[in-house]
Amino acid sequence: MKVLLIGGGGREHALAWKLAQSPGLTKLYAAPGNPGIAAHAELVDLAPGNAAIVAFAREQAVGLVVVGPEQPLVEGLADALRAAGVPVFGPSAAAAQLEGSKAFTKALCARHAIPTAAYRFAQSRGEAEAAVAAFGLPVVIKADGLAAGKGVTVATAPGETDGALDAIFAEAGGTAVVEQFLEGEEASFFALVDGRTVVPFGTAQDHKRVGDGDTGPNTGGMGAYSPASIVTPAIAARVLAEIVQPTADAMADAGTPYSGILYAGLMLTARGPELIEYNCRFGDPEAQVLLPRLDEDLLALMLAVAEGRLADLAAPTLADRAALTVVLAASGYPGAPARGGAIGNLSAAEATGAVVFQAGTTAQAGQLVAAGGRILAVTATGDSVRAAREGAYRAVDLVHFPDGFCRRDIGWREVARENG
Numbered sequence: 320m321k322v323l324l325i326g327g328g329g330r331e332h333a334l335a336w337k338l339a340q341s342p343g344l345t346k347l348y349a350a351p352g353n354p355g356i357a358a359h360a361e362l363v364d365l366a367p368g369n370a371a372i373v374a375f376a377r378e379q380a381v382g383l384v385v386v387g388p389e390q391p392l393v394e395g396l397a398d399a400l401r402a403a404g405v406p407v408f409g410p411s412a413a414a415a416q417l418e419g420s421k422a423f424t425k426a427l428c429a430r431h432a433i434p435t436a437a438y439r440f441a442q443s444r445g446e447a448e449a450a451v452a453a454f455g456l457p458v459v460i461k462a463d464g465l466a467a468g469k470g471v472t473v474a475t476a477p478g479e480t481d482g483a484l485d486a487i488f489a490e491a492g493g494t495a496v497v498e499q500f501l502e503g504e505e506a507s508f509f510a511l512v513d514g515r516t517v518v519p520f521g522t523a524q525d526h527k528r529v530g531d532g533d534t535g536p537n538t539g540g541m542g543a544y545s546p547a548s549i550v551t552p553a554i555a556a557r558v559l560a561e562i563v564q565p566t567a568d569a570m571a572d573a574g575t576p577y578s579g580i581l582y583a584g585l586m587l588t589a590r591g592p593e594l595i596e597y598n599c600r601f602g603d604p605e606a607q608v609l610l611p612r613l614d615e616d617l618l619a620l621m622l623a624v625a626e627g628r629l630a631d632l633a634a635p636t637l638a639d640r641a642a643l644t645v646v647l648a649a650s651g652y653p654g655a656p657a658r659g660g661a662i663g664n665l666s667a668a669e670a671t672g673a674v675v676f677q678a679g680t681t682a683q684a685g686q687l688v689a690a691g692g693r694i695l696a697v698t699a700t701g702d703s704v705r706a707a708r709e710g711a712y713r714a715v716d717l718v719h720f721p722d723g724f725c726r727r728d729i730g731w732r733e734v735a736r737e738n739g
Contacts, residue, residue: 321346322618323376324360325396326387327353329646329678329696330603334387334617335359336674337610341618348379354687355677369399376405383408383622386579389465389600393419397578406625410599413575417566417597421496422463424597431569433562435594436586437499444488450497451480459498461596462487471537473500503588504732505595506547507605508558510583511620514576516629517567519559521612521637522547523605524732529653531728538653539693542729544643544704545608548736549587558585558592566597578624607676607696608642643707643730644698645715647723649679652692660689660722673699673714694723704733 320343324335332355338347339359350372352362365371369391376384384400386392386409395412409415416423428435436459441447451458451474460483462470472483487493509520523545529535550558563583570577582598582605601609610617615635623629649656656679665675665687676698679691695718699710708730715725 320344320382320618320622321379322348323372323379323381323384324349324352324356324387325372325384325391327351327356328387328603329676329693330601330606331387332356332676332678333606333610333696334385334601336676337613337617338385341616343616343618348375348381350375353677354680354682355675369394369396372396373399373403373405376400377403381405383618383625385409385621387600389415389418389598392579392599393465406622408621408625409579410577411575414570414577415599417570417577417581418599419465420463421461421596422494424594425496427566427569428594431565433565433594434591436501439497441495441497444484447484447488447495447497451484454497454499456480457500459500460484460487461496461498463494463496501586501588501593501595503586503593504549506550506585506587507602508550508555508563508583508585509601509605509609510559510563510581511624511629511635512563512567512577512579512581513624513627513629514578515567515571517559517564517581518629518634519555520580520635521545521609522550522555523602523608524549525602525605526726526729529648529726531726536653538648540602540604540646541648541726542643542645542696543602543604543608544641544707544730544733545605545612546637546641548733550585554587554592558583562592562594578627603678604644604646604693604696607644607698609637611642611674611698611700612637612640614638640700640702641704641707642698642700643704643711644676644696645711645725645729646678646693647695647697647715647718647720647725648693649689649691650722650724656689656692657722658689658691659683660720662687662689662694662723663719664717665695668697668714668717671699671710671714671717673697673710675714675718689720689722694720703737704730705737708734
């Protein structure tokens with residue numbers, strides 16, 4: 320089967336790497352891809368917009384389109400492909416509102432008694448300030464729309480609330496969701512959904528802050544590990560029964576069934592798991608730790624989702640081994656990153672047994688260079704998170720990237736738990 324992968328980041332490199340292992344794959348295309356993805360796929364340069372993707376898929380008799388990032392989904396790419404008769408892994412624009420609008424998701428949770436933080440939707444600076452005053456500090460302030468994982472502020476002081484609101488309402492039309500602060504530890508829960516049928520697809524824990532010790536501003540993610548042992552089987556069962564399945568049922572009942580991977584960001588509170596937010600795609604860097612634990616055929620699973628056949632398959636199981644990834648970012652990130660820095664020695668890093676997923680990279684005159692904020696995700700597996708971390712940092716230390724930096728404490732919570 321021919322497959323077209325949409326996207327060009329570290330998540331898409333992980334997807335390409337795993338899809339290339341499928342016995343059912345005859346040809347993998349990627350648009351736009353990156354130099355790392357080029358090792359597994361033919362890169363194609365398509366014009367912006369849904370029409371060019373649909374036309375390419377039909378001309379090349381593509382059997383499945385896999386949409387990696389959230390923006391094309393929110394903009395209706397899956398709808399355009401389905402209308403053209405092209406199978407696609409990813410939700411419709413209506414279903415992708417679960418990520419595209421935090422206010423939409425909070426309202427859905429309220430209607431269906433899905434546990435989540437109390438909130439107020441603010442369409443003006445004044446409404447947002449009133450909500451902040453009502454909740455008190457600390458308080459969570461979120462941009463309502465897509466923000467690449469960086470539109471959230473946990474404000475503990477008045478100056479922080481002002482800065483967050485300044486950013487959201489700097490332009491006309493800005494809207495915000497102001498939430499009650501939840502106490503607990505964060506974790507991520509993934510599920511495959513084909514409308515009604517929901518099957519779990521592993522857990523992970525991300526590291527959002529840019530600095531060691533979870534300090535500094537939020538990023539798209541500086542590293543992750545899987546599984547997250549804090550999501551015990553009992554908690555996972557509650558997440559499925561109280562959060563994810565009711566969401567899938569609500570979307571189906573509304574005539575906008577969800578199809579694809581559904582990624583629930585959770586806060587594990589004293590009351591139990593509560594939803595922080597949904598994402599309508601694999602996480603980045605969570606994909607880089609989930610997919611190395613999958614010993615099954617990813618393409619077969621994705622096709623079953625696209626065709627509504629999940630109920631006919633055995634639930635996928637991820638291997639008992641742990642995986643951990645460390646993100647190397649360009650200096651200046653998450654602000655303006657330095658571009659053009661040379662990157663090398665990746666083969667030596669991978670010779671350790673790790674996998675180096677490329678994200679913000681490009682090739683210039685035969686040299687791999689930085690072309691974004693997060694540049695590489697170095698992933699290793701092991702019998703424990705500690706072992707996986709040791710393998711990942713062993714590989715990281717072999718990478719030549721003078722203009723880059725990384726956190727040195729990825730997995731610290733889980734390692735502490737493993738140490739007892």
